[in-house]
């Protein structure tokens with residue numbers, strides 16, 4: 001599924017955070033959106049998946065404009081969000097989470113557990129007994145069981161220990177290689193590069209530039225105009 005966002009304006013109440021975002025994620029590729037704290041990254045993924053109603057602009061999935069549709073309609077069209085902060089239910093076990101989320105399709109519980117074996121070992125553990133990394137794996141598993149064609153991930157490695165963050169990024173990279181379209185929000189360029197084909201730099205409510213992963217590897221200073229202040233904070 002190809003995502004094409006044009007002129008997207010969104011915000012809260014009278015305030016506008018996104019002032020006309022343009023980006024595209026061709027089918028089977030991964031785009032990372034990089035920006036400082038408060039740049040509007042979460043606002044962007046929420047506007048794409050229908051949790052926030054855009055003020056203007058279009059969000060096209062394979063040509064169909066879903067801007068302004070409620071989140072459940074966007075989900076039905078094949079969009080899943082792995083939200084920032086993971087949001088697993090404290091009192092439900094891993095197995096219950098998986099059972100509740102499951103929709104018919106190519107992603108089955110056994111297939112998800114093959115990708116994320118740690119969850120299989122933790123099947124009987126409740127949400128509040130999981131480590132941060134395990135909760136993140138569970139959030140990804142739940143998203144996959146909705147049979148997405150576009151996967152949105154909001155800082156999936158935030159707060160994780162290095163080895164777990166590496167594992168989560170490896171899983172996301174594997175999903176992208178497997179043909180899923182991925183839009184990923186990140187703060188660290190090196191994390192984005194572990195997964196993405198292209199990187200969009202979000203600043204002042206617009207995409208200031210988009211670079212291929214190869215361009216960014218060759219010249220890491222390309223992110224400076226957008227991230228420099230944050231890295232010195």
Ligand SMILES: Nc1ncnc2c1ncn2[C@@H]1O[C@H](COP(=O)(O)OP(=O)(O)OP(=O)(O)O)[C@@H](O)[C@H]1O
Nearest residue numbers: 012017035036037038039040041042043044084187
């Ligand atoms: N529910 C809300 N109501 C009002 N303002 C909000 C709300 N959520 C976010 N904002 C504001 O919108 C701006 C963008 O926030 P957003 O969460 O999209 O940024 P972000 O790039 O995801 O930041 P972070 O990296 O810290 O998660 C910020 O100024 C924030 O304070």
